[in-house]
Amino acid sequence: MTPFSFEWHWNVDYLVFMGLLYIALTIVACGLIYCLVKTWMDLSAGESPPEAPPEQLIYRTRYQQY
Amino acid sequence: MDSPLIPEGVKRCSPKLFFLWTLPWLGLLAWGGISAFLCLYKGLNQTNMSNIFAFALWIVFDLAVIALGAGAFFTGFLTYIIGKGELKNIINAAVIIGFICYSGAVAMLGIDIGQPIRGWFIFWHANVHSMLVEVSFCITCYLMVLGIEFIPIILENRQLDKVPELHFFGHNLHEIMAVFAATGTFLSFFHQGSLGGMYGVMYARPFAARGGFYVWPWTFFLFILSAIAAGPCFTILCTKLAEKITRKKLVPDRAVQTLAKISAWLLASYMVLKIADTLGWLYGIVPKAGLQFMDFYREGPYGVWLVVAELLICGIVPAIILMIPKAREHGGWLITACLLTCTGIVLNRFVFIVVNLAIPVMPFDRFWSYLPTWQEWGIGMAVVGYGFLLFSLAYRYLPVFPMEKNLNPVSE
Amino acid sequence: MEKEHGHGKHQYGMVIDLDKCTGCGTCMTACAAENNVSVRPDESDKQRSIAWMQLFKITNGKEFPHTEVSYFPRPCMHCNENGRGHHVSPCVSVCPPTATQLDLDTGIVSQIYTRCIGCRYCQAACPYKARYFNWWDGYFPKGKGLERYLSPEVSPRMRGVVEKCTFCHHRLMRAKTKAYAEGRREIEEGEYITACAEACPAQAITFGDLNNPKHKVSQLIKSPYAFRLLERLNTKPKVYYLSTKDWVRKMADNYLPGEFKPVTKIGG
Numbered sequence: 001m002t003p004f005s006f007e008w009h010w011n012v013d014y015l016v017f018m019g020l021l022y023i024a025l026t027i028v029a030c031g032l033i034y035c036l037v038k039t040w041m042d043l044s045a046g047e048s049p050p051e052a053p054p055e056q057l058i059y060r061t062r063y064q065q066y
Numbered sequence: 067m068d069s070p071l072i073p074e075g076v077k078r079c080s081p082k083l084f085f086l087w088t089l090p091w092l093g094l095l096a097w098g099g100i101s102a103f104l105c106l107y108k109g110l111n112q113t114n115m116s117n118i119f120a121f122a123l124w125i126v127f128d129l130a131v132i133a134l135g136a137g138a139f140f141t142g143f144l145t146y147i148i149g150k151g152e153l154k155n156i157i158n159a160a161v162i163i164g165f166i167c168y169s170g171a172v173a174m175l176g177i178d179i180g181q182p183i184r185g186w187f188i189f190w191h192a193n194v195h196s197m198l199v200e201v202s203f204c205i206t207c208y209l210m211v212l213g214i215e216f217i218p219i220i221l222e223n224r225q226l227d228k229v230p231e232l233h234f235f236g237h238n239l240h241e242i243m244a245v246f247a248a249t250g251t252f253l254s255f256f257h258q259g260s261l262g263g264m265y266g267v268m269y270a271r272p273f274a275a276r277g278g279f280y281v282w283p284w285t286f287f288l289f290i291l292s293a294i295a296a297g298p299c300f301t302i303l304c305t306k307l308a309e310k311i312t313r314k315k316l317v318p319d320r321a322v323q324t325l326a327k328i329s330a331w332l333l334a335s336y337m338v339l340k341i342a343d344t345l346g347w348l349y350g351i352v353p354k355a356g357l358q359f360m361d362f363y364r365e366g367p368y369g370v371w372l373v374v375a376e377l378l379i380c381g382i383v384p385a386i387i388l389m390i391p392k393a394r395e396h397g398g399w400l401i402t403a404c405l406l407t408c409t410g411i412v413l414n415r416f417v418f419i420v421v422n423l424a425i426p427v428m429p430f431d432r433f434w435s436y437l438p439t440w441q442e443w444g445i446g447m448a449v450v451g452y453g454f455l456l457f458s459l460a461y462r463y464l465p466v467f468p469m470e471k472n473l474n475p476v477s478e
Numbered sequence: 479m480e481k482e483h484g485h486g487k488h489q490y491g492m493v494i495d496l497d498k499c500t501g502c503g504t505c506m507t508a509c510a511a512e513n514n515v516s517v518r519p520d521e522s523d524k525q526r527s528i529a530w531m532q533l534f535k536i537t538n539g540k541e542f543p544h545t546e547v548s549y550f551p552r553p554c555m556h557c558n559e560n561g562r563g564h565h566v567s568p569c570v571s572v573c574p575p576t577a578t579q580l581d582l583d584t585g586i587v588s589q590i591y592t593r594c595i596g597c598r599y600c601q602a603a604c605p606y607k608a609r610y611f612n613w614w615d616g617y618f619p620k621g622k623g624l625e626r627y628l629s630p631e632v633s634p635r636m637r638g639v640v641e642k643c644t645f646c647h648h649r650l651m652r653a654k655t656k657a658y659a660e661g662r663r664e665i666e667e668g669e670y671i672t673a674c675a676e677a678c679p680a681q682a683i684t685f686g687d688l689n690n691p692k693h694k695v696s697q698l699i700k701s702p703y704a705f706r707l708l709e710r711l712n713t714k715p716k717v718y719y720l721s722t723k724d725w726v727r728k729m730a731d732n733y734l735p736g737e738f739k740p741v742t743k744i745g746g
């Protein structure tokens with residue numbers, strides 16, 4: 001399954017098949033790593049406020065008499 | 067009781083009612099659990115599979131469910147790669163349906179093979195010329211991608227979203243969703259095709275064998291085309307079912323109509339190519355093997371009605387219905403057409419699997435027939451129960467349908 | 479019959495003379511005994527019983543007194559091609575974990591039982607139904623004498639794996655070991671024969687090297703009465719059959735009306 005392992009053959013069939021597989025897996029892995037790194041950076045960049053306003057505000061805008 | 071978990075601005079039924087709703091699905095899962103235990107403990111003799119029917123109900127379910135779950139990758143492709151913005155309102159549901167279909171299929175396969183613990187041999191000792199290896203690799207990788215696509219939806223749960231780490235992670239995943247959608251499309255293209263290729267490369271079985279392009283038999287391309295035609299139909303059906311059960315409109319019409327229209331044209335193209343392939347097979351491979359059309363359909367329950375049902379009633383008819391805008395926009399006709407399309411694709415898989423094996427190749431061999439045991443049904447139904455359960459949980463606690471709030475304003 | 483078995487040093491094959499076969503079933507029994515084939519307490523479910531050598535009964539379909547009956551012993555064909563011209567058996571080309579292989583030097587299609595995951599794709603691909611799946615665990619009850627015939631040279635199979643006729647390749651290893659011990663590199667004709675060929679009381683089965691012109695099998699396959707099962711599928715089996723009867727030859731393959739060409743009788 002992996003290069004240099006038992007039963008691996010350096011021929012076009014293996015190179016194309018496994019090559020495409022490893023490319024796809026690499027893209028997925030890179031995407032995940034990118035997300036993890038960016039998440040780490042976003043957290044380190046200070047406590048940015050979350051997108052939705054806190055719950056209490058909704059009630060405050062709706063029931064202003066209280 | 068669980069209101070902090072429910073998304074903002076939407077109504078959900080009481081926890082007690084929800085629990086009652088989950089009971090039949092838990093029942094199906096229990097049936098499946100007992101069946102799985104019996105099959106793993108006592109062996110596959112618990113089924114009615116035999117040396118003639120090496121592939122049977124479970125493989126039919128697997129292929130059908132994977133074909134119907136193609137809506138996930140195709141909708142993702144249309145949304146993130148082609149840029150059809152209206153589909154953003156249905157993509158979450160499509161991803162969840164896809165996840166259910168693929169995880170269910172993989173679980174079923176774990177019971178189906180004779181030595182489940184050796185399942186990893188397909189990867190470690192892979193025979194790169196085998197279509198089944200191609201299928202296994204791509205399905206496993208695609209299930210991972212589906213999981214990755216599912217995570218942001220889960221992280222949008224109200225309570226989970228409050229955790230900054232999870233919030234940012236989900237947000238960042240969503241930002242690069244196009245990368246995962248593209249990889250998912252690539253992987254799906256190959257495994258949907260290889261599932262067809264599995265039968266087309268049985269050159270020694272004239273019923274299934276096909277000519278092709280290089281290493282890919284025509285069934286490779288036909289299976290892809292039928293999957294992307296039926297997948298969106300299945301997504302539409304599940305959405306409509308959810309709308310019926312929740313008694314709410316969940317998805318704007320435009321998203322459904324876009325999917326239906328694309329499905330219509332894909333189905334029509336598929337029917338043209340399928341009929342051409344059938345004729346090519348009938349006048350090429352079949353006489354070369356010394357056989358005739360009726361040799362395949364002369365005995366038992368597997369008669370010519372299968373061809374009529376698959377190609378005409380569940381193929382050409384729904385294609386025509388979906389292509390007519392007035393019919394597509396009419397709820398009843400749309401659901402009928404989607405049901406027929408999905409049935410046609412399931413029939414197509416059934417014919418290639420069960421009917422293919424029932425037909426003898428040696429002249430002195432005979433036709434065989436097959437009916438599944440309750441254990442086989444149990445495993446199959448467990449996937450259905452699992453699907454209902456997971457989708458219900460997702461719908462209850464996650465913002466699966468972004469437009470639900472707008473379409474169903476909650477009056478105070 | 480042209481010799482297409484050019485590849486590989488040896489191409490072990492079999493010729494079964496159907497005119498001699500009496501349908502006694504000794505080949506089936508000898509095979510099962512030689513290869514540790516498990517039998518179940520209740521063998522009535524023929525769809526799931528294991529018979530590496532399977533005997534079929536065929537008839538010409540005519541009424542008495544013109545009824546003729548013949549028997550078709552069917553081992554694994556050890557196909558040389560997959561039907562599309564690739565030098566690999568139909569079952570070998572589809573096996574996901576490469577648990578079955580066509581050995582190029584001997585022409586034998588072997589099975590690695592400990593690697594087989596039991597997906598049964600090979601069973602679906604084989605047109606001869608020569609592959610058998612272990613639906614149950616092996617059954618060799620003690621105290622009934624069954625354990626006395628077990629061969630130590632053949633590994634028993636566990637539940638969930640596929641098995642099939644191996645042309646008794648353990649006997650090939652035995653013959654090669656013996657030859658090596660005697661200082662020879664090549665084995666003689668007759669030193670390696672399958673259990674079924676050895677046991678057949680009518681001597682209907684001949685086994686040998688199809689590539690070796692001195693071996694009887696390579697001469698027999700040149701007969702105009704020689705044919706193979708499902709020849710048109712181009713699987714290039716290594717099991718040949720002999721029959722002087724046209725109706726038997728016709729039953730070996732599918733023919734469209736008018737396609738079958740009878741063989742003119744040679745001699746008197």
